[in-house]
Amino acid sequence: MTTTADAVTCTQLAYAFGETKAVDGLDLTVREGEVFGLLGPNGAGKTTAIRCITTLLPVPSGMVRVFGHDAAGERMGVRRLLGYVPQQLSADANLTGRENVSLFARVFDVPRRERAARVSQALAAVDLTGAADRLAGTYSGGMVRRLELAQALVSAPRLLILDEPTIGLDPIARTSVWEHITAVRAATGMTVLVTTHYMDEADQYCDRVGLMHHGRVRALGTPAELRRGLGERRGAAATDPLPTLEDVFRDVAGSGLDDQSGDFRDVRSTRRTAQRVG
Amino acid sequence: MSEAPAAPLSASADRAREQGIDLLLRPPEPRAGWRLLPARIAAMCAVELQKLRHDRTELYTRAVQPALWLLIFGQTFTRLKAIPTGGVPYIDYLAPGIIAQSAMFIAIFYGIHIIWERDAGVLNKLLVTPTPRSALITGKAFAAGVKSVIQAVVVIVIAALLGVALTWNPLRLLGVAAIVVLGSAFFACLSMTIAGIVLSRDRLMGFGQAITMPLFFGSNALYPLDVMPGWLQAVSRVNPLSYEVDALRGLLLGTPAHLALDFAVLIVAAALGITAASALLGRLAR
Numbered sequence: 001m002t003t004t005a006d007a008v009t010c011t012q013l014a015y016a017f018g019e020t021k022a023v024d025g026l027d028l029t030v031r032e033g034e035v036f037g038l039l040g041p042n043g044a045g046k047t048t049a050i051r052c053i054t055t056l057l058p059v060p061s062g063m064v065r066v067f068g069h070d071a072a073g074e075r076m077g078v079r080r081l082l083g084y085v086p087q088q089l090s091a092d093a094n095l096t097g098r099e100n101v102s103l104f105a106r107v108f109d110v111p112r113r114e115r116a117a118r119v120s121q122a123l124a125a126v127d128l129t130g131a132a133d134r135l136a137g138t139y140s141g142g143m144v145r146r147l148e149l150a151q152a153l154v155s156a157p158r159l160l161i162l163d164e165p166t167i168g169l170d171p172i173a174r175t176s177v178w179e180h181i182t183a184v185r186a187a188t189g190m191t192v193l194v195t196t197h198y199m200d201e202a203d204q205y206c207d208r209v210g211l212m213h214h215g216r217v218r219a220l221g222t223p224a225e226l227r228r229g230l231g232e233r234r235g236a237a238a239t240d241p242l243p244t245l246e247d248v249f250r251d252v253a254g255s256g257l258d259d260q261s262g263d264f265r266d267v268r269s270t271r272r273t274a275q276r277v278g
Numbered sequence: 279m280s281e282a283p284a285a286p287l288s289a290s291a292d293r294a295r296e297q298g299i300d301l302l303l304r305p306p307e308p309r310a311g312w313r314l315l316p317a318r319i320a321a322m323c324a325v326e327l328q329k330l331r332h333d334r335t336e337l338y339t340r341a342v343q344p345a346l347w348l349l350i351f352g353q354t355f356t357r358l359k360a361i362p363t364g365g366v367p368y369i370d371y372l373a374p375g376i377i378a379q380s381a382m383f384i385a386i387f388y389g390i391h392i393i394w395e396r397d398a399g400v401l402n403k404l405l406v407t408p409t410p411r412s413a414l415i416t417g418k419a420f421a422a423g424v425k426s427v428i429q430a431v432v433v434i435v436i437a438a439l440l441g442v443a444l445t446w447n448p449l450r451l452l453g454v455a456a457i458v459v460l461g462s463a464f465f466a467c468l469s470m471t472i473a474g475i476v477l478s479r480d481r482l483m484g485f486g487q488a489i490t491m492p493l494f495f496g497s498n499a500l501y502p503l504d505v506m507p508g509w510l511q512a513v514s515r516v517n518p519l520s521y522e523v524d525a526l527r528g529l530l531l532g533t534p535a536h537l538a539l540d541f542a543v544l545i546v547a548a549a550l551g552i553t554a555a556s557a558l559l560g561r562l563a564r
Contacts, residue, residue: 109317
């Protein structure tokens with residue numbers, strides 16, 4: 001495996017649900033070792049793009065590569081590199097935390113002699129050692145998220161993919177989840193690809209962000225670059241406070257709508273996408 | 279940050295050791311191809327057993343119905359002597375049928391289970407592991423089998439308490455376990471196949487209700503093939519449950535059975551079920 005390969009490369013990726021183009025010619029590069037935030041309004045196509053990268057959906061058009069492996073042709077190879085945390089709280093409530101993590105150690109072929117130690121390390125990395133032998137059904141939302149993080153980490157993934165990891169969590173749990181992601185990233189050097197609605201989180205924790213709208217990346221850069229760029233476009237003086245990432249988001253989403261919203265059908269199809277894509 | 283992604287590995291390895299997560303830096307070796315399927319089956323069965331250990335309620339509640347069948351239906355029809363059973367008391371004749379029935383009732387829930395897993399995101403997460411769809415389905419099918427075997431033990435104990443003369447030959451009991459696993463694997467896959475077609479829990483519940491009783495009554499679980507009208511005999515002959523019951527009767531009671539044919543039919547049925555359910559699993563992942 002060459003170290004020069006990018007973690008994720010999408011080239012002209014397109015995916016349609018019937019008539020609705022959820023992803024429409026997406027070009028995206030996630031560099032090895034960075035925390036990349038994929039942002040965008042509901043129905044922008046983030047989740048569909050993630051599902052193509054994780055091999056859950058086929059790649060009908062375009063190309064997706066994960067560390068050089070083709071997501072369409074080498075599914076098993078790609079999956080061995082991935083840790084995936086879906087949008088829903090997906091831990092099994094009828095198993096203990098330890099059993100939840102152990103299942104993922106088994107299905108990633110962790111040999112039996114190191115399974116217990118590895119599972120314990122993953123649980124320790126997310127501060128769940130004390131709760132490890134309780135049923136996951138008794139966990140709080142933030143604890144379930146951390147448990148899912150441990151499930152993803154147990155196989156030592158090179159790319160961690162998190163779909164809206166902090167959705168529905170209170171501010172303290174949100175911070176805690178992000179602190180664990182950041183700490184694990186620092187310790188392992190893994191690449192993180194994350195989607196989120198929370199602009200403050202993206203600003204604070206992501207090295208680079210891509211703003212998606214109507215199935216494509218419309219703005220790309222470090223949060224600071226994007227904010228400065230918008231400030232300059234607005235002709236703000238150097239002493240003015242920089243626009244926030246939320247302003248950038250509004251600018252991109254707004255201009256995207258202005259370009260296309262003359263057509264009533266587009267609005268309707270966006271809404272349909274939002275429903276189907278979630 | 280964006281220009282320095284090639285993190286100095288040795289530095290992060292040191293940090294990892296300090297934090298006690300050094301194992302999490304090394305991806306596990308992929309298992310060789312032929313060892314992958316047994317490993318996935320073991321993983322799914324382990325989960326099933328762990329769940330049963332935490333909550334045995336289902337084991338007890340599911341024992342009620344077979345107990346009632348044996349106690350009421352079995353004892354009454356033993357007195358009536360209305361059903362020709364070739365000399366064995368009717369309750370003895372019935373017991374293997376009830377074992378097969380309760381195993382089927384467990385397996386038929388697996389479609390609902392997999393839809394629940396889809397809704398909860400568990401299924402997607404498993405599909406992003408190095409587990410081929412067929413291995414995932416096979417794992418679930420065998421997990422259903424393991425659960426059914428435990429259920430079968432419960433029913434065998436109840437039957438023994440009611441005075442049914444069953445074999446205690448360990449080889450034959452091993453055969454019983456194998457038959458129950460195969461039968462349950464088929465019915466679990468049938469249910470997961472329907473789940474892949476109807477995609478919603480409510481519709482699947484309807485289907486489950488609609489097919490379980492016909493499968494049960496359209497088999498030799500309650501009465502022998504010979505007393506059925508011709509059309510029902512035809513149904514019974516294509517119903518894998520009949521072959522399961524035939525084998526269980528032969529093994530547990532020592533009545534004449536077609537063991538080779540029964541095993542063959544159940545193996546083929548399970549294989550077909552696994553193929554169909556694996557092919558349709560992608561629809562649930564969308």
